[in-house]
Amino acid sequence: MSPEALPERAADTTAESPWPVRLLSMKIADYVEKMSVVWVEGQVVQLNRRPGARTAYLTLRDADVDMSLSVSIHVNALDAMAAPVSEGLRVVVQAKPSFWTQRGTLTMDGRQIRPVGVGGLLARIEYLKRNLASEGLFDADRKRPLPFLPRRIGLICGRASAAEKDVVENSRRRWPTAQFEIRQVAVQGASAVTEVSEALRELDGIQDVDVIVIARGGGNVEDLLPFSNEALLRAVAAAHTPVVSAIGHDVDTPLLDLVADHRASTPTDAAKAIVPDADREHQIIDAGRARSRRALEGRLHHERRRLVELRSRPVLADPGAFVRVQREVVSALRTRAHRRTEALVHRHQDGIGHLRAQVRTLSPQSTLDRGYAIVQRVDGAVVHDPADLEVSELLHVTVARGDFGVRTEG
Template sequence: MTSPAGRVPAGPNGVAGQPAAGANGRSTALPEKAADTTAEHPWPVRTLSMKIAGYVEKMSPLWVEGQVVQLNRRPGSPTCYLTLRDTDVDMSLSIVVPATTLDAMPTPVSEGGRVVVHAKPVFWTKRGTLHLDARQVRQVGVGELLARLEQLKGVLRAEGLFDRDRKRPLPFLPRRVGLICGRASAAERDVVENARRRWPTVDFEIREVAVQGPSAVTEVSEALRALDLDRSVDVIVIARGGGSFEDLLAFSNESLVRAVAVAVTPVVSAIGHDVDTPLLDFVADVRASTPTDAAKLIVPDLEEQRSGLQATVARGRRCVAQRLGHERQLLDSLCSRPVLAEPTTMVTTRREELDRLTQRARQRVLARIHREQDRVAHLRTQVLALSPQQTLERGYAVVQHADGRVVMDRADVDVEELLRVRVARGDFAVRPVTERAPSGGAGSRSRRTARR
């Protein structure tokens, strides 16, 4: 094979830009930057390792905090090896520390302890690994941890995660109880046995996880999310027995507390004893002083419920009996009244009253008829007395013209006019005739000739 044109053999150290021997002995030139590498112009592994070592070497010494999860210290060896893990997530780094540094510490470092390390990052090119070269190690004191927890508590309270109005009530009788506890722990036995002693048919979905140490936060959080997604789980209990302040630090972790805050299923915190108050107690929906107390909170007592039910049934029976007795007395009182003792009394009384009213109405109608008859007779007498017929009966007559007009004035009568005279019993015609008196007489006299 022939090397690509323009490549210069690199030196034995393999640094980019220096000559390097090709497969056929011809020299090639390596790219100066990682962005300039291609499939035809790659970096050797040694070049990349030395580049990374160069970048890491430029880093300044720094302070880093974590939890010791592994400590290897061989007798007689001047060097010890630690594995430092993040307190929140599953990430760790290897640390090389002189044995004299650990011996100079006031309190020996043990696995699970939280420390602050002053170290310089170092990249080992032979194995391609990164570790920290520790220069000073300090244990995180309880006072400092308490101060951090108080600060975190203030932040969470300001965000409203401790508010009472956001806490959800527990179901009266859950279909299934999710339990997060340690592996084969006393807390698990306390919760399960006491809960089943109170309600024998209670169903548990148990997640056994690490409740202490570097993996506790991750495992508890993952178990919480899995149970929260299970729709058959109505309540979740996070239980752990008592322990030291450092042992319970995992349940004051911010990521775990926030995971509980966003859970949809109600969460019961049963961590340690009554005096132990991790931050999980403040954000959980219900706090139990002990795992045994949690069992009393999540399920009702069967005997207590049975006694309450029996008392309620007995009270209901007494109330029904009292109500029936009262209604029976009221019914007897109603039946003893005359109207119900003799039901026909109501009809008889109404019939007599109806007869009286009918008789009174008949009498009033007859009296009114008699009065009106007398009034009609009186009016008839008046009409008869004032009628023209009565006038004619008294000897008067009515004189009319031929067209029916009544003669009202003598001047209206013509000579020889045929007039009609109406008397009481018939009528007849007359004609007026005028006669002159004899000469020499004192006056004249009129004479009328009547014809029947």
């Protein structure tokens, strides 16, 4: 296809009208060539300087994420540094981006290189500290308590480091059966942040790991810089498992100490924080047993004394005495009831006798006994007035001891 027939823009290309590789490479090179010189900060992870060569090559890596650029720089710029450039050094480089069309790679043409000073590093750490504090990552209420006795302890440390030995030996000296899940990683240099973060995520995903310790020995500001890295700090804040920071010595204060759930001044101090002291716990248990024994003995003595006092009471010393007393009370009540009943019966009998005498006195028979008689006509009507009688009228007379008939005379 002739150059005149090629599409002008990338958006106009099709499967039938594609750009050849050379054209795309040339267009990328033209675009990159228009970019201005830029200052870029990173960490030297690889330096290739051959004896006698006028150009050195280094790989500059981002301090927070796994991204890097290749930089070529004149050896005179390297020699102008106050101290030799070494791997792991934080630097700023003035460079011009360039695109190598033959291989399709982007490189940086370095013009100047300078180390990042300690003052600058501390200023950036202080700026990051203020930002994270404003987000609440240092707040005490988000820190989780450490377990009393973890099932398994996650440990992130350097390879064959003294920090690992301090944590493991001191932990097992305090609690001999302590179990560890250890991840040995780079704890300084360009890959420290990535390796520590990955180990943290791996240990956080293990179910029986109840606490994670990040430990390393002391060092200068540059050595401890990964433990003030924002990416690592956010990974620690996002972990579900409590994290213990055991970085350096008492005077070392990386930002990890503020984000972690617990700060240990040294790896040895971390061992004291993550497991209890078995001897001390035995002493506490023995003291508790002794207190319980004394309390139980005191309670038994008190109850025994009360039991003796109860048994010494008359009612328990002679149980029949109470029954006898009550029997006498019942007997007295029975006698009193019997007497009251008899008196009541006698009183009512006297009343009945009086009533009988009254009835007898008022009865018609009593009247007859005194000599009176009842005169009745044949039809039974009582005669009240002699004038009512007729001559020769038959009458019936009732007296005290019988009755008889009579006839009236004129």
